Amino acid sequence: MTIYEVGGAVRDRLLGLPVTERDWVVVGATPEAMQAEGYRPVGRTFPVFLHPDTGEEYALARTERKVAPGYHGFTFHADPEVTLEADLSRRDLTINAMARSPEGEIIDPYNGQADLHARRLHHVSEAFREDPVRILRLARFAARFAPLGFRVAEDTLALCQEMVATGEVDALVPERVWQETAKALMAPAPSAFIRVLRDTGALAVLFPEVDRLFGVPQPVKHHPEIDSGEHVLLALDQAAGLDADLATRFSVLVHDLGKGITPAEELPRHRGHEARGVPLTEGLCERLRVPSDTRDLACAVTRYHLDCHRVRELRPETLLGLLNGMDAFRRPERVDGFLTACEADYRGRLGLEHRPYPQADYLREALRRCQAIEARPFVEQGLKGPAVGEAIEKARLAELARLQPSD
CATH class of the missing domain: 1.10.110.30 (Hydrophobic Seed Protein)
Known part of the structure; x- marks a missing residue:
């Protein structure tokens, strides 16, 4: 029995990157021998074991054979006679097909180190x-x-x-x-x-709604990069630079799907693309079974990102509609992700990557003022039921009117 460290840990160490998790391959062993050493079997399809002390995964060296379409269509063969080189040969990329021996030697039968260097x-x-x-x-x-x-x-x-x-x-x-x-x-x-x-x-197969954006022009005044698909890529990297969470980054990916179905005669303008994009975002999320919280934020960003960009110009009724539309009063934790996505969109434009986004602070202040309005004073006035909600909305509108810039 010989144990080798394999895969990402070997690669990352050679790149000088932190090693966050390690995988191991065991050559020359049987399942019975592993259990005799205290390893706990966990693999369903092929023999994988957890180390009794570290909990790290140790897999018996194996080969695989394609027997049906798709990624489930494989049979696996694990045997003490399977060599390390044979096990490494089934891996995807050369940089992931290296191993380190117990003595620290790098075993690299498929030139992974050369590809790392290149x-x-x-x-x-x-x-x-x-x-x-x-x-x-x-x-x-x-x-x-x-x-x-x-x-x-x-x-x-x-x-x-x-x-x-x-x-x-x-x-x-x-x-x-x-x-x-x-x-x-x-x-x-x-x-x-x-x-x-x-x-x-x-x-085009997995994300046709996103693929459709490439080659669709936008007004150069607002989008110097012109291409709608290229804008999404710029915005995605902006979201990464802003350290956005997964739901926010996904929202940036899908926020402009409506531009992919803008009638040709209206190009390069995209009037109404926000509303057009919502059913596309919903459909993509349903097809990929995207988690509901991520889907809800993505739909809000798709529908309201343009309103957020021009928030200082909105009438109080429209601004309140924006806050209600993103469910900001019931789900205030969603606001930061929404604003980060909108900022990434706003800055995801060629040559405009570093411009400030004061709209975020303005919208936060609008929400803070509206949240400060409570139901109790209206109840004490004798209002009941729907009348309380109507009074709160009226007070919020008045507060938003006071917030509007005087210029």
Whole structure:
């Protein structure tokens, strides 16, 4: 029995990055031998065990064989005779197919170190084509390592395009697409995830609403980058720079979906794209089974981001409608994510990445003033039922009118 550290821990250590979790492969062992050493079996499909002290995962060296379409269509073979090189050969990228021996030696049968040095994301073998999840993982690693200069190798890109053309991506289940997307959106350069998916052709299959934005023009006065898709990518990276959470970053991804269905004769203007985009955002969230809190914020940002940009110009009735529409009184914790998404959108424009966003403070002040209005004084006046709600709304409108700029 020989135990090797494998995968991301080896890669990250060579890159000088912090190692947050470690995986291990055990060569020359049987399940019975692992349990005799105190390891606890947890794997359903193939033998995986938890270390009795650290809780880290230890997997028996294994090979796999494709027997059906999609990423579930594999059989696995774990045996003491399976070599480390054979186990590493089934991995997706060369930079993930390295191991470290107990003595500290790097075992690198597929030139992962050379690809690390070249900043290249390259598949290990033709077996890459057997699992469509690997396209999502490739795009996710691009989003993680783009700031270090990593790019997808041309032949790996071509292989992914072939996989899309043969329908492999069609077999992906919504939960796995969302899982990989969520991880990628939280990476340092989430735009790279979308760009790689688009380059492979997978974006049109998995996110057709987003793919449709590319090539759609916007007024150059407001969007020097012109292209609607490019604007979304700029805004996504702004959201990452603002350290936004997942729900906020996803909201930025989908906030302009309505521009993809603007009638051609109206271009480059997009009047009403906010309302048009809401059903598209809802449909995408339903298809990918996006968590409800994330969906609700995404729909609010889609519908009201333009109102937020011009908040100082809004009539009190419209401003109150904005606060009610984002459910700010019942869900005040949603406001920060909403404002961060709007700021990322506002600054996600070529050459305008660093402009301030005073609208956020204005909207927070509007909410604070409205929240200070309580029901008790109106109840003490003898009002009941709907009359109390009407009085609160009237008082909020008066307060918002006082907030409006005098100029």
